[in-house]
Amino acid sequence: MMPQGVAYPKSAGDVAAALQIAAEHGVPVIARGGGTSQNGQPIGRGLILDMSRHFNEMMEYDLAARTVTVRPGMVLNTLNDRLRQDGLFFPVEPSTASRCTIGGMCGNNSSGARSLRFGKTVDNVLAIEGLLHDGERFRLDNAPWSDISQPRMREIMRSLTALADDHRDRIETVFPKVQRRVGGYNLDELLPAQPNLSHLLVGSEGTLALSTAVTLKLSELPRHRVMAVCHFDDFRAAMATTQHLVELGPVAVELVDNNVLVMGADIPAFVRTIGDITRGTPNCLLLCEFAGDDLDALRGDLKRIDQCMADHGHPNAVVEVVEPHRQKAVWGCARPV
Structure with missing residues (x-):
């Protein structure tokens, strides 16, 4: 497949501009991290946004709280090399850690050999800042949907939490209780009394929105x-x-x-x-x-x-x-x- 174009954004503004232009011309957009997915997710005939070249810095790091916020193009090993100095790491470790990016890991809800102890990516994401298909910005975290400042995203999450609640019995019955379930949207993540709304985006393969910043929960390295x-x-x-x-x-x-x-x-x-x-x-x-x-x-x-x-x-x-x-x-x- 030959893409119509490839862009290397350096900022959230670059990503927003690319989405706006693509929306105006009806061009699909594919966000790409390390390109390590095995099922063709980073491939397409639209506009490829390669996040790994420039859009990859560490934004905020709170050692005491054990949290870090990074751009989606941050490579996992690069992040963990930095965190190791403080005895911490991001514990979701797929075999492609030398080149997979945090944005890609959120896209396909990566796991890894140590997911028995630390869970999947969705279990270690605290917040996602991102853009809708036309470049409108939003932030999702563990705050209720009513606290979302952007009216459009507030309405989207209101309707989705209502949808999940309306089908609660069906979701709890049908969604498989397995260690790694990545076959569809995480509607079950919206069922708790106070859900983390960003978890709906994890595993959505870029079909709902594009991330521009991801806040992660860190773990202590064992001795x-x-x-x-x-x-x-x-x-x-x-x-x-x-x-x-x-x-x-x-x-x-x-x-x-x-x-x-x-x-x-x-x-x-x-x-x-x-x-x-x-x-x-x-x-x-x-x-x-x-x-x-x-x-x-x-x-x-x-x-x-x-x-x-x-x-x-x-x-x-x-x-x-x-x-x-x-x-x-x-x-x-x-x-x-």
Whole structure:
């Protein structure tokens, strides 16, 4: 698909001007971050707004409150490199963290290996400033719709919260109760007594509005991490055991399937690490990570994992990875980018 044009906005005013011009000429607009989505979301025949080149600065940072406001073109790793100095991070960490942007993560409601503990993007967004299709500005946060200063957005959110409430029983019955649900608009986020209205935009893939600033909730970096590499002879056994491993409270559970193990054996950068963490020739692995400030307690978690595996028919099937440099190498194999 050949776009009609590509623009590199430097400010919210640039984005607004682009939207106004596109609306006048009936041209679709596609906001693009790192272009890492696998389903073609950043591709189209309209006007592409590439947010990552210029529209990517940190705007406000409150260390005490553990919040940060950034432009949508901010790359996740760039943000976390800065936050690490203060012992904080934005905990939604997809495998494309070296290039995915906060705006894109909001667009598709990204998750990541550690979503068991920290949730998805929607669970860590506090506010969104943005623009409607014709460039009109707004801000959505946890304030009630009646407090929205812009009349048009106030009416939109009034009607949408009423819509969600009218269909409350249906939404609560039909919307799947799963760890990551990204198949549609987050109308269920409007059901609480005091919803965060910005959550409706998360996962909307740019179909409702474009973000110009996103305020995020930050988390404290743990002092220690440990990893259990759980071995399985077949994929079905790994999937059946996952529910029992999750009950032990890991921060992350990540599958390393047979394709990665087989192809990794032919990749020089991965051969040593795969040899380090595998016993024999497993069909697949589950990486279980625990994190916290007490290393001895985390070592106890590894023993509980080993016992759980044995209890479900997989004795002596756990390799412990405690050293940080080894863990980094394992994640590099499990989530190659």
